Amino acid sequence: MINELLFMNGYAVYVFSAFGFTLLSFLSLYLLTKVQFIKEQNKFVAKFGSLNTEQANSAKSQRINKEILADATNN
Amino acid sequence: MFKLLEPNKIFQLTSKAPKYVLFLFVVVLSVGLVEALILSPEDYKQSDAVRIMYVHVPAAWISLGIFSSITVLSISGFIFKNKNFFLISKSLAPSGFVFNIIALVTGSIWGKPTWGTWWAWDARITSMLILALFYALYLISWRIYENEEKVFKISTFITILGIINVPIIKYSVDWWNTLHQPASINILSKSSIHSSMLYPLLIMTAAFALFSLLIFLMKYNTELIKIKNKGLDRL
Secondary structure: OHHHHHHHHHOHHHHHHHHHHHHHHHHHHHHHHHHHHHHHHHHHHHHHHOOOHHHHHHHHOOHHHHHHHHHHHHO | OHHHHOHHHHHHHHOOHHHHHHHHHHHHHHHHHHHHHHHOOOEOOOEHHHHHHHHHHHHHHHHHHHHHHHHHHHHHHHHOOOHHHHHHHHHHHHHHHHHHHHHHHHHHHHHHHHHOOOOOOOHHHHHHHHHHHHHHHHHHHHHHOOOHHHHHHHHHHHHHHHHOHHHHHHHHHHHOOOOOOOOOOOOOOOOOOOHHHHHHHHHHHHHHHHHHHHHHHHHHHHHHHHHHHHHHHOO
8 A cells, every 4th residue: 555655656756746845835935934923023022122111101002012022922 | 894804903813823723724734635645536547646636726726716815805905995905915915826836836747747748838827827927026016115005006906907817717728728627626517526536625725725824824913013013113
């Protein structure tokens, strides 16, 4: 059965190339998107850290900012 | 109704969803791969080469679906003056583009054993290549233009031009004499594909749809944080 799966009546090279290309594209897109996300998240945390107390309180009044900070801390 | 689509409210959901979607995607993809590579039967004509269908067809379907969604969202963004529609469109585009490339490359790999060539300037293949160019133009427009109003107009214009190509892709196999086979699956009439091949195809389509949802969520969150970064600069 394993031989059948690996040989695929002579079409294995085509089938595995197609599946391999697909999975590699998925992995590349996932990693690229993840890196971009982490980069922006770190930028946000760094910018937030540089705010004075008044600015930080003003920024924290927005719920989404608190969510981003909480999410960054959890990751 | 559009208040529910406000980024602040959506972020609460989108920031937590990716890990669950990723888990579901891995499960569905694993089942799909076993079905596609091991359990599904070989074709009486194409033998095992038919297995390429399980990645080629879902990729093509989803790239077409995403481009159509981007067009509808972009036009809706103008009609309802809602920037979030543009943000959703922008976040959908990368996975649509990658699925388009996957459809082209796996189609080319499938073409070699079945047609004897890697590429043919056939109506279906050429129109899919044109769709990839529209995707590329759309993504480039977001990179080139910094002015929000300008990029909204130009990206929408690109999608309106590109959507003309979508029915051409769909009906190219009926309108012209092409190497590409006609559709085997019809929603309105009886499909010519056997259920032993249809189910793995649907499972793989579900896996691909989950992957595009995952990328969309991650990209959308990135875009929201980018906007909030700009907001912090203004404080």
